[in-house]
Amino acid sequence: MPAILIADDEQHIRMLIEQTLESLEDEGVDILTAQNGAEALEIIKEKRPELVFLDVMMPKMNGFDVCNAVKNELGMKEVYIIMLTAKGQEFDKEKGAESGCDLYITKPFSPKELKNKAREILGL
Amino acid sequence: MAIFNLKKLLLRKDIINLIDMLTGAMGVNICIKDNAGTMLYGTSGSNPACLPITADSQSIGWIYGQDSGKIAAAASLLNYIVGTETQKKALAAETLNKYGELTMLYDFVEKVNAFNVKEIADFLIKHVSEQIRADNVSVMLSDEITGMLKLIAESGIVGAPMTEVGIAGIVMSSGKAEIINDCRSDPRCAMETGSVSSLICSPVKTKEKALGIVIASTIEPYNYTADDLNFFCTLVSQAAFAMDNARLYESLKEAFIKTVHTLAETIEKRDPYTGGHTKRVMNYSIAIAENLGISAGDKERLELASVLHDIGKIGVSDNVLRKTSKLTDEEFEEIKTHTTCGRDILSYIEELKGIIPGVKSHHERFDGRGYPDKLKGLEIDLIARIIAVADTFDAMTSDRPYRKGLPFDTALEEVRKCSGTQFDPKVVDAFFEAVGNNKINLENQEK
Numbered sequence: 001m002p003a004i005l006i007a008d009d010e011q012h013i014r015m016l017i018e019q020t021l022e023s024l025e026d027e028g029v030d031i032l033t034a035q036n037g038a039e040a041l042e043i044i045k046e047k048r049p050e051l052v053f054l055d056v057m058m059p060k061m062n063g064f065d066v067c068n069a070v071k072n073e074l075g076m077k078e079v080y081i082i083m084l085t086a087k088g089q090e091f092d093k094e095k096g097a098e099s100g101c102d103l104y105i106t107k108p109f110s111p112k113e114l115k116n117k118a119r120e121i122l123g124l
Numbered sequence: 125m126a127i128f129n130l131k132k133l134l135l136r137k138d139i140i141n142l143i144d145m146l147t148g149a150m151g152v153n154i155c156i157k158d159n160a161g162t163m164l165y166g167t168s169g170s171n172p173a174c175l176p177i178t179a180d181s182q183s184i185g186w187i188y189g190q191d192s193g194k195i196a197a198a199a200s201l202l203n204y205i206v207g208t209e210t211q212k213k214a215l216a217a218e219t220l221n222k223y224g225e226l227t228m229l230y231d232f233v234e235k236v237n238a239f240n241v242k243e244i245a246d247f248l249i250k251h252v253s254e255q256i257r258a259d260n261v262s263v264m265l266s267d268e269i270t271g272m273l274k275l276i277a278e279s280g281i282v283g284a285p286m287t288e289v290g291i292a293g294i295v296m297s298s299g300k301a302e303i304i305n306d307c308r309s310d311p312r313c314a315m316e317t318g319s320v321s322s323l324i325c326s327p328v329k330t331k332e333k334a335l336g337i338v339i340a341s342t343i344e345p346y347n348y349t350a351d352d353l354n355f356f357c358t359l360v361s362q363a364a365f366a367m368d369n370a371r372l373y374e375s376l377k378e379a380f381i382k383t384v385h386t387l388a389e390t391i392e393k394r395d396p397y398t399g400g401h402t403k404r405v406m407n408y409s410i411a412i413a414e415n416l417g418i419s420a421g422d423k424e425r426l427e428l429a430s431v432l433h434d435i436g437k438i439g440v441s442d443n444v445l446r447k448t449s450k451l452t453d454e455e456f457e458e459i460k461t462h463t464t465c466g467r468d469i470l471s472y473i474e475e476l477k478g479i480i481p482g483v484k485s486h487h488e489r490f491d492g493r494g495y496p497d498k499l500k501g502l503e504i505d506l507i508a509r510i511i512a513v514a515d516t517f518d519a520m521t522s523d524r525p526y527r528k529g530l531p532f533d534t535a536l537e538e539v540r541k542c543s544g545t546q547f548d549p550k551v552v553d554a555f556f557e558a559v560g561n562n563k564i565n566l567e568n569q570e571k
Contacts, residue, residue, distance in 0.1 A: 016223055019216040025129065108227040111220055112254065 002122050003030040003049035007040035007066070008084065009058045013107065017053055020111040021118055029122065037061025044070055044079060051121050054101070055084045056091070064092075064099045071100030080121045084109070128179035128210060130156075134164045139205065146198060154189045154198055175199040179206050225255060225355055232359060236366040241265070244370060245277035248338065248363040253279055256324070256352050258340035264292065265328065265336035265367070273336060281343070291325055292337050299334055301326035301357050303348045307341075322346040324353055326360040330368045338363075380475065381428070388431045391438050395445050401518055406430040408514035408555075411563035415554035418506070426507050429482030433511050436466030436483070448526045463487055463496045482507030486515060489546045501548075509548040513539065513555050516546070521566055532566050 004024070006017045014033050021031055032047060034040035038060040044052060052070075056063040063083050070076050083104040085091045091104050105114065133139055134156060143165065147154055155166030156177070164185065171188035175195055178184060187202060189195035232251050236244055245263035252261050262278040273292055291313040295302055304310050305322045313323070323341035327334045338360050388402045409430040413423060437445060440462055444455045451459065467484040470476045485499060485508035492500030494512075504512075520535040530538070536559065543552035558564045 012219075015216050016220050019213075019220040025132070108223065108230065110227050110231070111224040 001028055001030050003032055003047055003051075004118060004122075005032045005034060005040060005043055005047070005049040005052045007034040007037070007043075007052065007058065007063075008055040009036055010055070011035075013055070013084070016111075017109075017114065020115050024115075024118065024122070024124065027124055029124075037063065037066045041066050041069055044076070045074065048076070049079065051080045051082070051118060053082050053084055053105075056089075057086070064095050064101075067099035067101045082117070128184050128206060128213075130158055130177065130185045130206070131162075131164055133206070133209060140165070142205075143198065143202070146201060150194060150197065152189055152194045152198070154187055154195055156185060156187050156202075158185045159183065177202050177206060179210050228255060229358065229362075233362055236362060237369065239366065239370065240374065241367050241370045242276060244363050244366050248359060249277055249279045251359055252338070252340055252356060256340055256348075256356055257342065257346055258324075259343050260320075261338070261340045263328070263336065263338050266296070266334070268371075276336070291323070292339070295325045295327050295337050296334050299327050299329055301353055301360075303350075303353055305347055306345065319343050322348060324348045324356055326353075326357045328360055328364045328367065330364055335364060335367060335371075384428055384431055384476075388435065391435055394442070395437065401522065402431050402434065404518045405433065405511065405514045408517060408558075408564055409510050411558040412510050412514060412551060412554045414563065415557040416506075416510070416551070422507065425479050425482060426510060428476065429479035429486075429507050430511050430514065432466070432470070432476070432479065433483050433486045433515065434462060434466070435469055436462035436464065438469070439465035448524070460487070460495050479507070481505035482511060484508070486511040488512070490548050491545045494546075504548075509551050510554075513547050513551050516542075517555070517564075 004021060006014050006021075008014050008017070014035075018031055018033065021029070025031060030047075030049075032043055032049060034043050037058045040052070040054065040058075041061065043049070044066075054063040054066055058066075067081050067083065070079055070081065077100070081101045081103075083091070083096060083101045085104055085106055087106045087108065091106070096104055103117075105117075143154075153166065153169060153171070155168055155171060156164045158164055166188075168188075171190060173190065173192040173195055174186050174188045175192060176183040176186055177199065184206070187195055187199045189198070228251055232247070236247055239247060245265075248263060249261045252258065258280065260278060260280045263276045264273040265276050266272065267274050273296070291302065291304065294312055301324070302312075303322075303324050304313060307313050307320050307323060313320075320341040321343060322345055323339055325337055325339045328336045328338060338356075340356065392399065392402055406427060409426055410423070413426050418426070440458055444451070444458050447455065463484050463486070467480050470480050470483060482505050484496065485494075485504050488494035488497065488499045488504045488508060489512075490501060490504070490509070492498050517535055517539055520538060521529045521532065523529045529535075536556075539547065539552060539555060543549045555564065
């Protein structure tokens, strides 16, 4: 069963992304959530989700560090990681590339595009 | 709305704990199954009593136990949780919907001002179609001269023909947006609906005036809501301001171009023998450029530069400019200054600085033997290389008091001969392509 992890410390963002991807559950996708970086890393190790939405600014390990741990230290290159960054807050492309993230999306995000992207990555 | 996911709820640790504690305290064993009979909580035993779990008054599963009295408490707790979760979901769905609208609006406002009127209309249609159900979205603006509504852009299937009478006209003059969910029985649009069943129509208006209307419509009956109308009108009003700005900008630009043409004509009047020369050079230059695939910005610069290429002749004295016999070396030197003089004049006008290379270098030669800077090959601005061909060709084919203009074919032969020496071969090729397409000929040109 394919899984998606949503990691953001802001509850309303988790809720919005969860709601955006809700209909994928009917197609058998498992939707998981994490409230901070450390929790996200634990869930990724345990559940090996295909796709992770990772907020950059999170307590207990930021998004870059989580991504770096997953892609470089654990070598889980197959996990597709999308970083979430707030608008107006310049995304550090260099850090993004170093950590091995696949894509970044600015918040506020377009629900339609986010869902299409998720479908594309999961091959639905 | 999606069916409530009971299974997901019963996977949550906090919920499981709650049920465990409750049933433990009451000393009962229960199990919960979904409608298909799949066990979601507990284990099956002898549990004859059962009660339904409902969401939105529909059964989504069953709770089983020893006797109905004891499981009633657990059932009502679960139903309460399901109820609040359902409400939370509904709120989340509505919040997401608004969030999506807001995100789109940000995006729209950020980008809409960079476009011209037609592009704004297309951009508006794209965004409206994404958020509002419609088989057709049309943008109609009233023509600035006739006042008649003109279709600027539309999407989807062909919409209902809208005219000044009927709903479009009503919305235009009232300035108020309307929803008509049953067009066939509404007298306001009975005349013109065609296959349309439901529509939403908003005026495109600025503070002072209505510019036109935007209509979204469906073929099958559809129930447009006040929310749809609100969002629709917000987008349209943003587009209206952008369109008004774009129109102002376009008319300002038009006035500017007209001024430039007037200026060029004024200069030309000093030299009675070259009547119509700048106009023809502009036409030839544009015809050549069509075959060079230059950008829209370069095309605009070319138009202005070709019109103004001889503006520096204002600084050449009358006796030299109008002289019909052979020029002395000194006089020829004076003629040559019209290129640098052109540069000097244009440098005072910010909007024309971009065309200076085109004007100054139109007498440079591809082989580096031209003036004023002896530039060579691609050092010469492309616009100047184009004007050089157009200018020379027109000079050869025009009559002068001291000589008759060359016949068309002879002039063509001359241009061909000078390819690679005086002219850029690529520009010459483009010139001959234009000749081949009959875009350059001696008829239809102003003398």
